[in-house]
Amino acid sequence: MSFLAIKDVHHTYFTKASATTALSEITIQVEEGEFVSFLGPSGCGKTTLLSIIAGLIKPTQGTILLENKPLSGIKNQIGYMLQQDYLFPWKTIEENILLGLKLSKQLNDTTKLAALDLLKQMGLSGIEKQLPKQLSGGMRQRAALVRTLATEPKLLMLDEPFSALDYQTKLKLEDLVSKTLDTFGKTAILVTHDIGEAIAMSDRVVLFSPSPGRIHKVFEMPGELKQLSPFNARNHEAFSSIFQTIWKELDSLEPREE
Numbered sequence: 001m002s003f004l005a006i007k008d009v010h011h012t013y014f015t016k017a018s019a020t021t022a023l024s025e026i027t028i029q030v031e032e033g034e035f036v037s038f039l040g041p042s043g044c045g046k047t048t049l050l051s052i053i054a055g056l057i058k059p060t061q062g063t064i065l066l067e068n069k070p071l072s073g074i075k076n077q078i079g080y081m082l083q084q085d086y087l088f089p090w091k092t093i094e095e096n097i098l099l100g101l102k103l104s105k106q107l108n109d110t111t112k113l114a115a116l117d118l119l120k121q122m123g124l125s126g127i128e129k130q131l132p133k134q135l136s137g138g139m140r141q142r143a144a145l146v147r148t149l150a151t152e153p154k155l156l157m158l159d160e161p162f163s164a165l166d167y168q169t170k171l172k173l174e175d176l177v178s179k180t181l182d183t184f185g186k187t188a189i190l191v192t193h194d195i196g197e198a199i200a201m202s203d204r205v206v207l208f209s210p211s212p213g214r215i216h217k218v219f220e221m222p223g224e225l226k227q228l229s230p231f232n233a234r235n236h237e238a239f240s241s242i243f244q245t246i247w248k249e250l251d252s253l254e255p256r257e258e
């Protein structure tokens with residue numbers, strides 16, 4: 001039994017004027033504790049698939065099972081980290097990070113202490129009473145991750161969470177997120193346009209082809225890279241070889257100028 005099983009998923013968006021098939025024949029399994037990235041040209045259905053897994057969109061066809069159970073009714077077991085941090089600007093960082101716990105009625109002394117401890121582990125102690133606007137983009141993203149992890153979701157969905165950050169902050173945050181997910185043994189799916197980020201962070205990279213979105217190829221990352229932090233993986237000789245392979249494959253999917 002796989003932790004997450006996506007079986008023969010198709011999805012078509014219908015409007016009055018048209019029908020767009022965003023996904024076709026998507027079948028993939030994700031194991032517990034695995035980190036999988038979705039990569040592919042713009043419009044190949046990555047976000048649609050993420051939204052389907054998150055239970056935000058019902059697929060036209062197909063099933064998604066989490067621990068062998070259908071997705072309905074398990075939405076609060078899925079956590080998100082998005083490009084924008086979506087912290088409430090008028091709430092303090094402490095209020096923000098406890099909000100998920102409060103809304104899911106999990107807030108008590110133990111969960112509060114655990115959330116504040118996680119904030120410390122993220123290098124954010126001392127900012128509990130500050131407002132989001134007083135923090136840098138990277139700090140806000142770390143606080144958003146604490147809010148997500150505080151509710152102990154079984155599956156984490158990361159939708160381009162580092163794309164709005166400067167390069168140095170992004171590299172640092174990749175390491176921190178990776179280390180934190182390892183500590184918690186979390187299963188995660190990352191949507192990204194950044195091949196390097198996908199390689200450095202993942203166990204497997206799923207490459208999608210467009211029109212309609214299908215799984216083109218699945219790349220297992222070299223064992224030596226999986227053992228390294230994302231930053232060290234980027235500097236390992238195996239990195240450039242797998243980068244070239246995925247780059248060529250991705251390039252072959254881009255529309256050609258006539």
Ligand SMILES: Nc1ncnc2c1ncn2[C@@H]1O[C@H](COP(=O)(O)OP(=O)(O)OP(=O)(O)O)[C@@H](O)[C@H]1O
Pocket residue numbers: 013014015020021022040041042043044045046047048049213
């Ligand atoms: N709400 C919608 N209504 C109609 N068509 C949609 C809708 N959302 C997405 N699409 C179409 O579905 C296809 C897949 O879109 P999707 O956003 O999932 O791709 P993506 O790979 O995430 O793209 P990007 O990398 O640019 O974010 C595209 O052709 C898009 O135009």
